[in-house]
Amino acid sequence: MPEDLPEGYYLDNFKYLLDFVVEKHGHLLSEPEYRYRDQFASASENAKKLYVRLTNRKGPHFRQDKINYPEINNLSAVVSELIGLSLVDSSTPTLEHAIALCDKKELSQLEAFAAWPKSCRRSEMVEQLIATGTCNPIEELDLPVIEVLGLEKLLVYRLLFFGNFHQDMTEFVLHELVSPFEAYNLSDESSAFSSRSIVDLTIELKLLSERAHEVIDTDETGDEIAALIEEMPFRPDDAMTARRFDRLLNRVARQLERLDRKEGALYVYKLTSATPSRERQARILEKLGRLMDALDLCEQIYDAPLDEEEWEFSLSFGQRLARKHQLETSLPRNDKVPPPQETIRISRVVERVELCAVQHYTDAGETCFYVENMLFRGIFGLAFWDIIFAPVPGAFFHPFQRGPSDLYTSDFVASRSGLIDRRCADLLDSDQLRQRVLYCYEGRYGVANQFVNWQYLSRELLELALAQIPAEHLCKVFDRLLIDLKNNASGLPDLIIFGESGYRLVEIKGPGDTIQKNQERWFRYFNTHGIPATLVNVEWAN
């Protein structure tokens, strides 16, 4: 049964968010956005409750006859009040919205479908309505529809509060009922945005991103995409906004590549910095026959790579380019040592190869877990918990963060280097490591942390890992994680197998599956540090 939330819970959260933003980021709000809060505050309690309920839903249009909240009586009076306050509107929605508000049964009552069989699909009727474009079902059936107003202002409040678009009011519920957030101290006077113009740019990019998503799905020629590119702003200086910009343009450019518009794609990639921009550029340059440009770019990447993946690309692609076209290059060879491999022959008891392998090792009397990235990420998150949530200025600006805002930038290590160095030294002592991790596991169980997935991190697994993996090995893993928390938190082996004393890591490769680049890099690292890791090829018996 669902647990009970306090009376007026949603309303309180809503008020809290508005007040929080006005107090902490008020200087970033426009005059109408300020007024929005007062507008809301002037409504009666019931009207506020209804407004908040509706803003938490899909919207902005709702069928008034389908709104039913037990705590709100006299709905029509409340709606009238909200209309008077300009928080709700009652005009007829556009055709597209109107159709979405009617179910199949209602649509079939329309004149246009009187002759249609009962077995026709709703999607066929929708198609027909959009094609003719004259009949608005809400109008014809005279259904009561209301539109919630002020959502664009509320979006600004949410953006200022969370610093992103993907979190919303459900975070409050998650905190209350599911997985609480760490009770870190918020930094004073800190915000994701340093000026209003950055806020506006972020919103502009979001709107462009939504349109890009749409166009990428529908546009077969690339003409619409090209038109959209014309509307793009200049690349922002602010690092966070620049990242959003790059992600959007890289995505658009990739689609241009798929549509075989190489020049256009190249032009768009040149506007961005984030990976894989330069890699894609090099590939396009080769296809365009601009071999020297491609090779030059590889050398540029090699001199200043943004991450290891890009660095490796510059070597392998540059070398291949030079060899294929007999070009001179200063790029060194990238010699790879293949990881230790073995082959097992097992029967396919379930669909997933990894689980069959777990069964295989378990049958052989070993203790085996299918962990992928989760084990080492989890141990890392526990061992560095207090550092992750350390009150660094600007790191925490709202109560629902799974980690500091700079976690995936190089600033994270830079601004905590003292703490991290000391912790790494302490953790070399296996008793300290064990105690710290288990103590944190007990004390913080269930608390949201970017690195810890509590579902798959059992105490049994954790204790085995801490007992059988030497502290030096774990610290080596931490070292590599800390080099690049974003990219190095993936590519870890599928399985961990515990023997009587000791352990080994196993990457399972089914038929037709080959090792990926990030996995290869971990294997190389394991190899140089004496961490036991094997690549196991699976063949199906019978």
Added chain:
DNA sequence: GTTGGGATTG
């Protein structure tokens, strides 16, 4: 009649 993907709810 069932089911699968959503939206909604706490």
Added chain:
DNA sequence: GAATGTGTGTCTCAATCCCAACTT
């Protein structure tokens, strides 16, 4: 057989409700 590109499923917080599809 590498090196590519592309498509898919699985995580999502979990239970419930609704509704549009269908030899599931």
Added chain:
DNA sequence: TGACACACATTCAA
């Protein structure tokens, strides 16, 4: 609402 790992197809160079 992506990130991640895998599955499968195509291409191209030894």
